[in-house]
Amino acid sequence: MTLRELGEFGFLDRLATGLRAPRDVEVGVGDDCAVVRSGRRRWLLTTDTMIEGVHFRLGWDTADGLGRKAFAVNASDVAAMGGEARFALLSVAVPNRTSAAELERFHRGFVRAAGAAGCALVGGNLSAAPQWMITVTLVGETEYPPLTRAGAKPGDRIYVSGTLGGAAFARSLLLAGRRPPPSVSRPWRRPTPRLALGRMLAARALASAAIDLSDGLIQDLGHVCRASGVGAEVEASRVPLAAAVRTQRPGRRLALGFAGGEDYELLFTVPRARLARLDRTARVSGRRVPRLTAIGEIVSGAGVSVLDDRGAAVEIAGGFDHYRR
Amino acid sequence: MTLRELGEFGFLDRLATGLRAPRDVEVGVGDDCAVVRSGRRRWLLTTDTMIEGVHFRLGWDTADGLGRKAFAVNASDVAAMGGEARFALLSVAVPNRTSAAELERFHRGFVRAAGAAGCALVGGNLSAAPQWMITVTLVGETEYPPLTRAGAKPGDRIYVSGTLGGAAFARSLLLAGRRPPPSVSRPWRRPTPRLALGRMLAARALASAAIDLSDGLIQDLGHVCRASGVGAEVEASRVPLAAAVRTQRPGRRLALGFAGGEDYELLFTVPRARLARLDRTARVSGRRVPRLTAIGEIVSGAGVSVLDDRGAAVEIAGGFDHYRR
Numbered sequence: 001m002t003l004r005e006l007g008e009f010g011f012l013d014r015l016a017t018g019l020r021a022p023r024d025v026e027v028g029v030g031d032d033c034a035v036v037r038s039g040r041r042r043w044l045l046t047t048d049t050m051i052e053g054v055h056f057r058l059g060w061d062t063a064d065g066l067g068r069k070a071f072a073v074n075a076s077d078v079a080a081m082g083g084e085a086r087f088a089l090l091s092v093a094v095p096n097r098t099s100a101a102e103l104e105r106f107h108r109g110f111v112r113a114a115g116a117a118g119c120a121l122v123g124g125n126l127s128a129a130p131q132w133m134i135t136v137t138l139v140g141e142t143e144y145p146p147l148t149r150a151g152a153k154p155g156d157r158i159y160v161s162g163t164l165g166g167a168a169f170a171r172s173l174l175l176a177g178r179r180p181p182p183s184v185s186r187p188w189r190r191p192t193p194r195l196a197l198g199r200m201l202a203a204r205a206l207a208s209a210a211i212d213l214s215d216g217l218i219q220d221l222g223h224v225c226r227a228s229g230v231g232a233e234v235e236a237s238r239v240p241l242a243a244a245v246r247t248q249r250p251g252r253r254l255a256l257g258f259a260g261g262e263d264y265e266l267l268f269t270v271p272r273a274r275l276a277r278l279d280r281t282a283r284v285s286g287r288r289v290p291r292l293t294a295i296g297e298i299v300s301g302a303g304v305s306v307l308d309d310r311g312a313a314v315e316i317a318g319g320f321d322h323y324r325r
Numbered sequence: 326m327t328l329r330e331l332g333e334f335g336f337l338d339r340l341a342t343g344l345r346a347p348r349d350v351e352v353g354v355g356d357d358c359a360v361v362r363s364g365r366r367r368w369l370l371t372t373d374t375m376i377e378g379v380h381f382r383l384g385w386d387t388a389d390g391l392g393r394k395a396f397a398v399n400a401s402d403v404a405a406m407g408g409e410a411r412f413a414l415l416s417v418a419v420p421n422r423t424s425a426a427e428l429e430r431f432h433r434g435f436v437r438a439a440g441a442a443g444c445a446l447v448g449g450n451l452s453a454a455p456q457w458m459i460t461v462t463l464v465g466e467t468e469y470p471p472l473t474r475a476g477a478k479p480g481d482r483i484y485v486s487g488t489l490g491g492a493a494f495a496r497s498l499l500l501a502g503r504r505p506p507p508s509v510s511r512p513w514r515r516p517t518p519r520l521a522l523g524r525m526l527a528a529r530a531l532a533s534a535a536i537d538l539s540d541g542l543i544q545d546l547g548h549v550c551r552a553s554g555v556g557a558e559v560e561a562s563r564v565p566l567a568a569a570v571r572t573q574r575p576g577r578r579l580a581l582g583f584a585g586g587e588d589y590e591l592l593f594t595v596p597r598a599r600l601a602r603l604d605r606t607a608r609v610s611g612r613r614v615p616r617l618t619a620i621g622e623i624v625s626g627a628g629v630s631v632l633d634d635r636g637a638a639v640e641i642a643g644g645f646d647h648y649r650r
Contacts, residue, residue, distance in 0.1 A: 003428065003453075004421045022445050025412070034447035036412055036464070038363045045447060047414040047462055051454050054418075087350070087361055089372040091460045093379075096329045103328065120347050122359035122370060125460075128328075129376045135416045135450075135460035137372055139361070 027148055030227070032077040032212055035146045044140030046077040052132035060174050061189050063102045066134070067109025068190065073214065074136040075117055075193035076264040080212035082147045082202025083140035085119035085195065090136055093129030110136075117195055144202040147210035147268065149227035156208050156269040156298040158232060159278075161194050161290045163187075164217060165253070166242030168260025184244045191264035196288040201268055206278050210268035216259040218316055220267055221304050228269075231301035234258075236314050240293045258306060258316045265290070269298055352473055355552070357402040357537055360471045369465030371402040377457035385499050386514050388427045391459070392434025393515065398539065399461040400442055400518035401589040405537040407472045407527025408465030410444035410520065415461055418454030435461075442520055469527040472535035472593065474552035481533050481594040481623040483557060484603075486519050486615045488512075489542060490578070491567030493585025509569045516589035521613040526593055531603050535593035541584040543641055545592055546629050553594075556626035559583075561639050565618045583631060583641045590615070594623055 026042065027035035033044035050070055052058060061069070075085045090110060094103060103126075111121050119138065166187030173180040174188075194212070201207040209228055211220050217239065225232050241257040248256065270278050282289055296307075306314040351367065352360035358369035375381060375395055386394070400410045415435060419428060436446050444463065491512030498505040499513075519537070526532040534553055536545050542564065546557050566582040573581065595603050607614055631639040 001425045002421065003419065003423050003425055003451075006425045025445055025447055028445070028447050029449065034412065034414070036447065038366055038368070041363055043363070043368075043464075045412060045414055045462075045464065047416045047448060047450050047460070049416045049418055049450055049452055049458075049460065051418055051452060051458070053455065054453050087359070087370060089359070089370055089462055091372045091374045091462075093374055093376055093458070094328065096327065098328050100326045100328055100330075120350055120353070122350055122353050122361065123372060124354060125372050125374055126328075127374055127376060128379050129458070130378070130455065133374070133376070133418070133454070133458055135372070135374065137370075137414055137416075137462040139368075139370065139464075 027146065031148050032080040033083070033140060035081065042142050042146060044078050044081050044083040044142060044146065045137070046074060046140070047135060047137040048074045048077065049133065049135045057174070058132065063105040064109035065189050067106040068113040070134045070136050071110050071113040072191045072193045073264060074138045075119070075195060076191065076212040076214065078138055078140035079193045079195045079198035080147065080210050080266055081140065081142065082144055082198045082210070083142040084199065085114070085117045085138050086141045087139040088114050088119050088121045088136060090121060090124040092124070093127045093133040095130060096128055117193065142202060145205070147198065147202050147207050149209055149211050149224045152209035152224055152228035152230050152269040152298045153271065154230055154298050154300045156271050157275060157294045158221070158234065158267065158269055158296045158298060159292050159294050160213065160217070160240065160265055160267050161197055161292055162263070162265040163240045163242040164213065164263050164265065165245035165257035165260050167191065167262035168256045169242065169245050171262065172256070187242060188262060191262070193264060194266045194290065196285070197266055197290065200281060200285055200289060204277065204281050206270055206274050206281065207268040208271050210266055213263045213265045213267055214261060216261040217267065218258050218304050218306070224267065224269065225302060225304060228298070231299045232296060232304045233299050234296035234304065234306045236306050236308050238293065238295045240291070254314065254316050352471065356473050357405040358408070358465060358471070360406065367467050367471060369403050369406050369408040369467060369471065370462070371399060371465070372460060372462040373399045373402065374458065374460045382499070383457065388430040389434035390514050392431040393438040395459045395461050396435050396438040396442070397516045397518045398589060399463045400444070400520060401516065401537040401539065403463055403465035404518045404520045404523035405472065405535050405591055406465065406467065407469055407523045407535070408467040409524065410439070410442045410463050411466045412464040413439050413444050413446045413461060415446060415449040417449065418452045418458040420455060421453055442518065467527060470530070472523065472527050472532050474534055474536050474549045477534035477549055477553035477555050477594040477623045478596065479555055479623050479625045481596050482600060482619045483546070483559065483592065483594055483621045483623060484617050484619055485538065485542070485565065485590055485592050486522055486617055487588070487590040488565045488567040489538065489588050489590065490570035490582035490585050492516065492587035493581045494567065494570050496587065497581070512567060513587060516587070518589060519591045519615065521610070522591055522615065525606060525610055525614060529602065529606050531595055531599050531606065532593040533596050535591055538588045538590045538592055539586060541586040542592065543583050543629050543631070549592065549594065550627060550629060556624045557621060557629045558624050559621035559629065559631045561631050561633050563618065563620045565616070579639065579641050
């Protein structure tokens with residue numbers, strides 16, 4: 001069986017089952033971050049890779065922007081667990097012909113984005129490769145119980161932050177050789193890791209489960225359902241779509257907004273008893289926290305259903321899997 | 326200026342100078358690991374990448390062996406700082422056509438090597454790429470002051486563990502399309518991270534500086550000299566060469582043993598006052614610690630000199646730099 005047949009997640013599932021975690025590993029393989037205890041502290045560990053030709057193309061963004069994005073997509077995993085990003089390791093491979101100036105701009109973009117989030121670059125590695133390959137490892141920290149994918153219960157409300165589909169829309173235009181206007185390309189080029197929101201959810205114990213939306217709403221909500229042993233019902237008309245996506249024809253709107261990926265917003269579930277507290281907390285947090293939208297409810301069973309306004313099931317093409325494109 | 330002109334280390338030097346490290350970062354960019362304080366503990370953070378076609382070719386080793394090696398070359402950095410390897414993150418990119426069985430063998434090799442060293446795989450990432458790309462991040466721990474590249478003083482003796490040049494010899498045969506016998510290929514395929522030795526040096530405060538030999542003796546000793554603000558004199562005839570390398574003609578012997586790279590032995594410096602203690606400790610440690618050989622002395626000044634038996638300078642071609650081959 002090749003990876004294309006098995007798929008990325010099928011493979012990751014198989015790997016994770018064989019591992020025994022030592023006692024100080026609170027969360028191991030299979031969540032946004034691993035959680036490791038160190039005395040009374042908790043460290044969050046996460047790593048992610050961006051490869052030229054697979055995740056991005058040179059020329060789609062400046063080197064500076066690429067650096068910012070490399071930090072953001074990793075910080076998003078720390079945000080999803082409710083942590084602060086503290087230390088970064090940056091492993092970069094580039095072709096020999098790459099100019100030192102370009103690599104410096106990339107590095108500066110990364111360090112600035114990290115610095116703005118209170119995160120220090122403490123180590124790294126540089127080597128040669130046929131194309132750009134960027135692997136970031138972040139060490140996060142939290143003093144609160146971390147948000148995980150497990151913990152959602154029937155009756156919990158499902159929330160997402162910000163708007164969805166914008167990144168996938170920009171990406172699809174870029175792939176087609178078109179230059180999206182800044183308002184459209186921004187969500188793809190400059191995702192905002194929702195660190196303040198994640199901290200708020202963890203500090204006030206508001207969410208029963210959380211994940212960052214990197215692979216598309218349906219797929220990522222599916223991860224939460226599997227980890228929590230529950231199902232989910234999403235009301236299609238409630239999902240907040242990016243402005244540019246709302247003007248698309250219905251089928252494309254759904255594909256971009258529900259299965260597009262790379263939005264790096266947070267999806268989280270909130271028990272009914274904490275809904276009022278979420279409202280109050282979000283109100284006093286003001287602009288530090290993005291718009292939050294309730295899009296559906298956790299139910300018993302398994303799988304994600306998307307329902308139209310009459311309660312009928314809506315069919316949507318699957319999310320992002322590197323091995324199945 | 327391209328990277329080929331500037332070189333890997335020139336570039337890394339430029340990057341490191343611009344960084345301000347927060348107070349809990351004890352050692353930042355530029356050593357084998359970063360050192361971060363967490364309460365009374367110290368965490369060691371390191372990352373390294375192996376790329377198909379740059380660092381290895383498929384077919385040079387089994388997938389299982391590749392997994393072991395990916396762990397070992399990273400654990401070697403933890404060893405050089407005197408730490409224990411605790412947690413690992415594994416980011417792998419492979420072509421779509423890769424069989425799941427092959428990737429599982431790779432994974433099993435990694436997990437076994439990590440497990441043997443007391444290290445748990447806690448997270449990772451899988452994506453598609455034109456060729457294999459393996460990035461490992463290790464989190465190590467130490468309760469002792471970490472060994473760094475800085476700290477060597479004139480008069481300190483220079484030691485290396487094991488024998489040198491074997492890995493470079495095997496690699497050169499593989500590159501030439503020849504199949505080295507197991508005794509020759511072993512140092513390249515199965516480097517042994519010198520974790521027990523590093524622990525011993527740190528726990529007993531025996532070494533004033535240390536580094537792992539990944540880029541070749543001259544280059545890595547040069548890193549120690551620059552970080553410590555000193556020079557070094559190596560007695561060529563004292564450098565312990567791998568058996569297969571000793572039979573080569575003199576020029577090739579020197580190139581492999583002094584500039585070959587990928588030996589993953591430790592180089593460390595020992596103040597004269599601690600030489601007797603090093604001897605005693607190494608004796609009682611028995612087989613946990615490899616053979617240690619004194620190869621020269623730290624001197625005031627700068628740079629690495631290699632001297633023959635009459636005290637004349639020996640010329641050796643430079644070490645391993647990804648951008649200058």
